[in-house]
Every structure is written in C-alpha cells, then in structure tokens.
Amino acid sequence: MNRAILLDKRPVGKPTLEDFKFIEEENPAPAEGQVLLKTLFVSVDPYLRGRMSSAKSYIPPFQLNEPIQSGIIAEVTESRNPDFKVGDFVSALLDWKEFQVSDGKDLVKVDGDAASLSSYLGILGMTGLTAYLGLTEIGKPKAGETLVVSGAAGAVGSVVGQIGKILGCKVIGIAGSDEKTRILTSKFGFDAAINYKTSPDLKTDIKNVAPDGVDIYFDNVGGVISDAVLANINQFARVPVCGAISLYNDTEIALGPRLQPILVRNSVLMQGFIMFNYATKFPQAIKQLTTWLNEGKLTYTETIVNGFDQIPQAFIDLFEGKNEGKMIVKI
C-alpha cells in the first residue's frame, strides 16, 4: 500500500499534528506516457503555512482531504514516457506521497553526480533562487553597503548573507540562539550576528554593529525584529520582504508601528516577492549559484529528518526554529 498525507483541518494558529491525516491507498500504476515516481527527499517550507489557510494568495490554497504538495526530489522507478528512464532523478512540486505518477510535464531532471540530490531542494532550488533573486532584484546590493538579514540561520537567510558577502556588503544576521549566531559568523562569514532572544535592546544592538545604518534589509520574519531593523534604516534603503514567519500563525492581524512615515522620511522601498516572479531569470541564477558553490564561495546547511511519517512534525518544527538551514525529510 502507498501512503499519503492529506490536509485534514485548516490550522488555527500554530499547525499541529491533528491538522494532518495519513491515509493508505492502492499503489499507483503509470498509464501510457506516465512515469512512476518514488519520493526520496521532501522539502518543508514556511510558505506552506499560507497554502493551508483558505485565504486568497499567490498560489491556490490546499484543499481539505487532498494531499499537501511541496518541493520533492524523486526517482523514476517505472517509465512509460520516452523522456524519462528508470533511475532518473527529478525535482518538482509533488504530493506528499511515497509513490505517485506523473505525465512528466513539470518534472525537472537533476544530476545527482554534480551536486547532492537534496541540494536541489535547497541551495540549487527554491531556497537558493529565493535568496539570490530577492537580494539581487530587489535589494540591489552595492559593495560597501550594510545588509541585515533576519531569520539569518534559516535556509534562505544563510544564503542571502553569503551572497551579500560575495557582493562586497557588510552583513549582519539576526537569529534566535547563540549557537545559530556562532554559526553565522564562523561558518557563513557574516560580519556580525545578534541573538534577538537575548538582546535587551535589539534596535541599539543593531545600531552598534551597523553604525552607518542599514542599506538593505532582507526580511524573513516580520514583527518586532523588523521594527528594530527599520528603526536603523538608511535613506534609499531596499527591503525585500521574503517572509513573515513570526506572523504566519497569528489568528488575528498583528499590530505594529505604522511604516508609512519611515518609508516617506527615508525614501525606502519595501517589496514582497516570491521567486516565481522572476522565473525568466532562473537559468542565470542557477548558473551563478552553481559557480559560487563549485568555487567554494557558498556553503549550506541542511537539517535532514528521516521518515515519511515525520513530514508533518518537521514542518511544525520550522515555526520553533528547530532547523538549521534547509529543513528536508529523507524518505
């Protein structure tokens, strides 16, 4: 029997295991033109929380009693499609199922020899593209500028900071533990890192390490951390708004200081985005990321959890900051 994970209830606030339902179904068999895919690696991402709500957004909400989807690396185990052979590895948005069929249309082949398979869910996949495109297309970093990254030890954040360094910025990371801030400076080359959980005055702590102010703020979290960064923002600063993980589980709209006066006073640009907005630039971005990776200029961290039955918990753990870098479930 084949296992699948469905959305059982729309989460209210923080997602719980009760929001998900495991079912068993017949093993799928590929029809003519289809391939059978075996799930190898599953990406769990904060943005999935949005799709679990019924609210209108950039991608349609998940349906109740239907499988959740996310980025998955799978192996072709049976092929009735001439474009794929058994043993091919592919990347795609797929269902949370152990096995599934596909007509091959949205599958992208990945090369397991050129890089680790899981890296195609991370540094060479959505994570790397989000970091690279958000930073370069919206942040437009110039050498010598100061870049602050929140959620800096997360999958996207750690890549953003490294790219900022490659491009000549002073890079400051904000993260939620001393272990994370240590890694940011020692492993990822950030110039400074602040633990927001132990900072007595985040605004002042940022000012101390960014005395010239903040030119680019790559915002992964929203909330009070962003307030403290924006209090240090420079004229003509750019703020790519990538995520707001601190707010995703709120059941009421969170209140915070109104931003318009800060934006006007300093001619600040804030722009929400998803990487799909820049789809025409994917090939160039992946090429650049691969080059930096092969040159040893980029490194990445994965938190790999084992077992199909661990997917919901791994997703829930994102909101507790239990991951370091990209959170992936290996099946």
Added chain:
Amino acid sequence: MNRAILLDKRPVGKPTLEDFKFIEEENPAPAEGQVLLKTLFVSVDPYLRGRMSSAKSYIPPFQLNEPIQSGIIAEVTESRNPDFKVGDFVSALLDWKEFQVSDGKDLVKVDGDAASLSSYLGILGMTGLTAYLGLTEIGKPKAGETLVVSGAAGAVGSVVGQIGKILGCKVIGIAGSDEKTRILTSKFGFDAAINYKTSPDLKTDIKNVAPDGVDIYFDNVGGVISDAVLANINQFARVPVCGAISLYNDTEIALGPRLQPILVRNSVLMQGFIMFNYATKFPQAIKQLTTWLNEGKLTYTETIVNGFDQIPQAFIDLFEGKNEGKMIVKI
C-alpha cells in the same frame, strides 16, 4: 521694517500658532551680486511639519529662532546681479519673510505670461512634480488598471487622479467631505470617490467601486484609510507612499496592522519617495505637465489665503483638510 516668521517651538502633536513667532527686522539691502526679492506667493505644505521636528529626515530640520522656509514665488525689486533684472519673477525655497536677498544661485525664473504665477508652486511646481513622478516612476500605471488615491482632493491627489485618467486607469479618490468627493468626480474626472468620514465600512466601499481590486495605491495619508485600501490590493500592486498626513502630528508611533504578510502574499511594492529623488526627470516632467495643461487635460484648484500674517494659520489648516487643492498664501 521687514517682517519674518521664525520657528519658536517645535510643535508637539498638531502645530499651533504659539509655535511660530513674528519678528520685525531692518529692511535687507542687496550687496554686489545679490538681488532683493519681494515675496508674492508662499506655499504651505504638509511636509513642512516634518522639518519642524528635530528628527533626522531627508532635509535638515528647521532651527529654533530661525525663519521657516518653503516654496515661494518672488519678484526681483532690486538687482545687483547681471542674471536678474527688476520685474523678474522667480521660484525657490525661500524664507518666510516679506523681503529677502539672494545671490541668485538657487532661483528659477518663471514666466508669468505662460501660466499664473501661483501655478509654479502647484501644478507646475512641487505639487505637479510629486504627482507625476510618484505615479509614473513608482506606480507605473498601465491602461485598464485601477488606481486609488487617498487625500485625493488635496494638491497632489487631485493631480495624481487626473494623470491616472489621462493614462487610461480607472481612478477612485478618497477624501474627507461630500463636497470634496463631488468635485473629484465632477471637476477632476475621477470615476468614483468615497467620503471616508461617512463611510460605514471603507474596505467594503472600496471593494464595491473597485471590484477587480487595486493595482496602484497612491498613498498621501497613511493610517486606517490605507489599511482599507491595502485590504483590496492586487497581486503585483505598486504603492507610492507620498505622505502620511494622518500620522504627522502623532506624538507616539501609531500602531496599525503589520504590512509584511500583505506585501508577501501579493508581491506588493511600497516605496516612500520625495520628488527630489527624481531631479534628473524634472525638465521632462514639467514639459509633459505643461503640455497637458495647455491641452486642457489637466485642471487644478488652489485655496488662496491673503496676508503674510496668515501663513502659520494656513499651514495649520492643512491638517484640518480646510484646503481644496494647493494651499497658497498671497502676500
């Protein structure tokens, strides 16, 4: 004797007459290379409130016991500078004084025959440039899109709406009286206008006149009006943030719904600006505005108050919405 108006106290909250001080001084006399200027028209603008605070901003704060400055049209009444002759009209940022001298460096000559002198403080001056450049450079309107303008009956707002119509947008204005909304649709050609003071549910009222959502929101006001517009915002919307008049007099930072989730969910761009950011585009912008004005495609309204001693009150009245269109004091 010559009269001048100084900043006596930094306003706390709403400015009052007590924040200003009238003084008399010796009549100024131009030295070699200077001209003597007689003030004819004085522009009072919401942004001046920012310069009355000591907070760091895009232009230095006014100093206590020094004259306030704003956009002024003056006449050259004595010239010891070969570039200017008696009877020339000029536009510049000048002191709130009846007479003052200048070395001529920052004076721009204006043609009183081509357009009314006061129009160089409005539609052909800072007002028109702010409207045109904010809308075209940040809002990037496309024909068929829906544009919402707050503070729509104000100096900038009424021009923004008209330019939106010229460029083929559906234009909705938000203003604070039935008289203003009537003028927006009857005189300025807006497709619809909403009186936020009598609207029982601004979010729904906007939705009713903008059923396809809002593609561009030209924000002059901030606060709860902006909340209602942003609740109707479309994917890839652009929000030029021109001002936040509803917030300028707050003594504490106003709280409102956090914007990051809206920005991310819809890939929205918000950008604060002042027209000086686009100084290289002034000549092209003024040319375009003059063309539209001469073609009868643009019209404008001025509220003209008479008398040098009325300048502070005219400024204060801006925050009560007592002006219709550009507020100008004629000396």
